Amino acid sequence: MSDVSMNAAPVSAAPPRRDIGIKKRYAAERRFKAYGIGAIAIGLSFLVILLWTVISQGYTAFWQTEISLPVQFSQEVIDPNGQLDEATMRRANYPKLVQDAILQRLDIDPSNRQEATRAAALVSQGVRQQLAGMVRDDPAIIGTTQNIWVLASSTVDSAVKGQFDLSVEESRRPLNDMQLGWLNELEASGELQQRFNTGFFTFGASSRAETAGVGVAIIGSLYMMGIVLLLALPIGVAASIYLEEFAPKNRLTDLIEVNINNLAAVPSIVFGLLGLAVFINWFGLPRSASLVGGLVLTLMTLPTIIIATRAALKAVPPSIRAAALGLGASKNQMVFQHVLPLAAPGILTGTIIGLAQALGETAPLLLIGMVAFVVEFPSGPMSPSTALPVQIFMWANEAERAFVERTSGAIIVLLAFLAIMNIAAVLLRRRFERRW
Template sequence: MSSTNNAGGRPPVLEVVRASLPRRYRAEARFKAYGIIALVLAISFLGLLLTTIIGNGYTAFQQTYMKLEFNLDAETVDPQGDASEASLRAGNYLAVVRNALYGLFPEVTSRSDRRALNSLVSTGAMFELQNMVLDDPSLVGQTIELWVPADDDADMYRKGRITTEVPESERRLSDKQLGWLDALADQGRLELKFNTALFTNGDSRDPELAGILGAVKGSFFMLLVTLGLSFPIGIAAAVYLEEFAPKNRWTDLIEVNINNLAAVPSIVFGLLGLAVFLNFFGMPRSAPLVGGLVLTLMTLPTIIIASRAALKAVPPSIREAALGMGASKMQTTFHHVVPLAMPGMLTGTIIGMAQALGETAPLLMIGMVAFIVDVPQGFTDPSTALPVQIFLWADSPERAFVERTSAAIMVLLGFLLAMNLLAVFLRRKFERRW
């Protein structure tokens, strides 16, 4: 047949194809450009988010401390004079802290000025003194030099968050207070040190004393409960549905419901936990045990779906070879199929745990939004979680809580990144190529 024009006068196919090539190439180029633009925008927004969080939060890892000389007068810190624990606890350590400040600024005599001077040091200073004296009663009667945390406003000034460029009426520190802080800095009594309190303290109303230890331990206890329940239950459910369950309308219904549960908003699981675990069973509110149970319900669909996908990825030849050698269905599944699918199962479990670690809404519904100072010591102690702690700090009006909120977000992102890297490591280490 000829490639010239046919009887109908239509151009040959080859010419039509050649004429359309430039248009197709332009369409492909536009598609690639759209993809690159989308990728650049996504990376830019992610970079902007991380830059904002790190820019606001990196200063929280340092805290302003004052070096003061404290006169632990026996009449003040040991009013009963017997050096007993009860007497040492009843000591007036606040007066000791104030006298240390008055000794540095003897010219400050008016009541209002002294009140303003006292506000520059944290209330945690007197508790540090009390703990030191309780640990070593021989300090009574001595004069010691100690670095104590400054107030959050003094800390903000030291970090440049409060400047003299702002009018005095619009900032939290007066010109006199800024002058006192400058004098302390000139004397070498004001320095930025690593903020250990951020990692060793529980929550506090005072930003300079607030820490994430209670929230981290609460999240740890919850993840232990979640892992201990969701992993064996999810793996068992996936193995049964994929390897043993008959294919009928009931198993189809179960599979559809599992897939639907994976898309249910997390707050619905919080409502379920509130209705069942708290109201019906009467379990303690704001406890890691209840939080772990709620997160177990939420992560089970994710683990089951990932585990079934891992089981499906095992080649049928493995099953056929095992059965051909005389192995039973149970032996084939647990001696050959499950070990080969375990890397994918572990990856799905870790991803589910990472999802549970970042959840806030279901925990709010079971009372874990309460202000809790004490660090939990068990699964039934009142506690909060790291995402909820971030939520609470973000709602606080103090400027110092802004940097601690960002610092807590950085810690949470670090945990999530570590868990995802662990999932990638396990998959690459144990995964087999077929």
């Protein structure tokens, strides 16, 4: 019996329950870490897909197809009386000058109306503004011939950029074989090129894609952001200082704080309804004005600035306040000479983030009429204008294929502004932030 017990294999002891619990916790931590990494990867994937879609469709908007033509500025067409009258020169038939130039370049008989019409369709009707501006700036060119790069039509621009299939049969294409032959001839001679589209940043609204730009929208957005900055920053900072440093803690201030936090979560379209009722219907301010848009966005941005400013004031250590009061400073001196300068980085960051949020808003601006067809640049905050997000919304509803790239191009411009503002907020915060 003793031999059997001596030869038996030793029984391994069970691991302690404490070790099993530790392994489970480590496994749970690894799973949670994997979930977090997976969530970040999914978010980044969607972001990359979004940016790729926008950039791949919109980068071509920054290039525009143009045709070089020798345009004769005929005095009979521009100034038949020879009096250099501005009204007469402005109403001149400038598209006819370009039409004559392209017919001469392609050696087309003007009496052949069918070929002449097809050739004239290669250039944009927007040449009217281009040539009229040249004559207005230098009337001496009347009676001369100038080599000018004129805008091609949106159909030609889309064809050159490969936005529709040219290999299908002729009846299913917007350009026929004869027009494609002319384009190939011009491209081979270097008279048809894709050039940087400065008009995208200088033109206003237009029913023709090749002459549509975001210039008016950018100016309108800048006016509105200036109004928001001038109104929301001082009002928001003053309200925050009073609530955080001077207001008594009672039910009234608690109610105000709750309402401010709730206003930060109110849908932006509600502020549009408020602006429509108060600023337009009650105060009688003009629709589509940058001033009204700025006031509406100010109301929407105030809660964000107040919350950010209060958080920055709370982040200042109480020892700063105690030291200032202990050295004989009054409460006003303590707040404005010690606490506020130390909270300035947080206030600045919150303000820039609030402005970036306001820059991308569309819904409140639609309700106050900033969807107007505005061609001329606004001369001031009271002039009709539009904004970048509203311009994007308007172009997205256009049926023409060329407006798709214009929409994505405008989104790229808007994202660039938002990125610059957010990067500025991060850099300024790092530059002036204090570590306690």
